[in-house]
Amino acid sequence: MDIKPIRVLLIEDNSDDAVLIQLYLSSAMKVPHEVKHADRLSKGLEVLGNGGFDVVLLDLGLPDGQGLSTFEKAHAQAPEVPIIVLTGHDDDDLAIEAVQKGAQDYLVKGKVDGSLVGRSIRYAIERQKLLTQIERSTKEIKTLRGFLPICAGCKKIRDDQGYWTQIESYISQHSDAEFSHGLCPDCAVRLYGRTIVKKA
Numbered sequence: 520m521d522i523k524p525i526r527v528l529l530i531e532d533n534s535d536d537a538v539l540i541q542l543y544l545s546s547a548m549k550v551p552h553e554v555k556h557a558d559r560l561s562k563g564l565e566v567l568g569n570g571g572f573d574v575v576l577l578d579l580g581l582p583d584g585q586g587l588s589t590f591e592k593a594h595a596q597a598p599e600v601p602i603i604v605l606t607g608h609d610d611d612d613l614a615i616e617a618v619q620k621g622a623q624d625y626l627v628k629g630k631v632d633g634s635l636v637g638r639s640i641r642y643a644i645e646r647q648k649l650l651t652q653i654e655r656s657t658k659e660i661k662t663l664r665g666f667l668p669i670c671a672g673c674k675k676i677r678d679d680q681g682y683w684t685q686i687e688s689y690i691s692q693h694s695d696a697e698f699s700h701g702l703c704p705d706c707a708v709r710l711y712g713r714t715i716v717k718k719a
Contacts, residue, residue: 524551526571527640530563530593531556531578531605536628540576540605540636547637560584564596574623574640575602587617594621601647603639623647 527544531537541554555572557563560581567575575597579589593602601623606613614625623643626636667689668677675683678692687698707713 522551524553525573525640525644527552527554528563528567528572528575529554529556530558530560530575530581532558532581533578534558536578536605543631543633543636544640545633547633548640549637560589560592564592567593567597567600570597572597572600574643575600576636576640577602577604579604579606579608579617587613587620590617590620590622599647599651601643603643 525548529537529540531540537556537558541556544552544554555566557566560583563575563577575593577590577593579586581589584592590602590604598621602621603624603626604614604617604622605626605628607628609627609630617625623646624639626639669675669686670677670683674686676686676689678684678689690696691698702710
């Protein structure tokens with residue numbers, strides 16, 4: 520079975536650093552990969568906008584982009600693609616802020632090797648997959664919090680296609696909830712003339 524190569528976008532203006540990082544990837548990546556190199560932020564954003572990348576390695580010091588605004592522009596262009604920040608500055612505050620804004624990792628040039636870069640890429644891709652799953656699940660849960668049309672008589676609910684169905688069926692389709700059935704005190708009195716008391 521063919522393994523789909525990991526597509527890496529490297530946005531780095533320093534040609535020596537770009538060559539070094541690509542050498543790191545060649546030695547460390549245990550799976551097939553392809554690297555596309557852009558030496559300007561504008562070019563990187565254009566390529567990134569075309570889609571198809573699994574991860575971005577982004578230098579924060581580019582001729583047309585400096586600091587965290589560089590990351591913010593790249594992240595806005597493709598929010599679903601994990602971005603690993605590259606910088607020549609060993610700045611803990613900047614690293615924390617970058618991660619808080621959505622960067623998957625923060626690597627300092629001169630303090631990385633092939634193993635670290637390769638591991639960072641693998642972890643970034645897996646974390647992004649998990650975040651995507653969480654966001655999808657959250658959206659599905661939110662569908663149960665909106666306006667739901669329920670029949671005033673039989674209490675059926677109108678689903679997304681306009682069909683009337685039992686509320687249990689609708690909730691089962693939109694969540695992992697399971698059901699158990701019983702009678703509330705009011706229904707017990709209405710149906711049986713008395714409240715059903717559970718035995719201890």
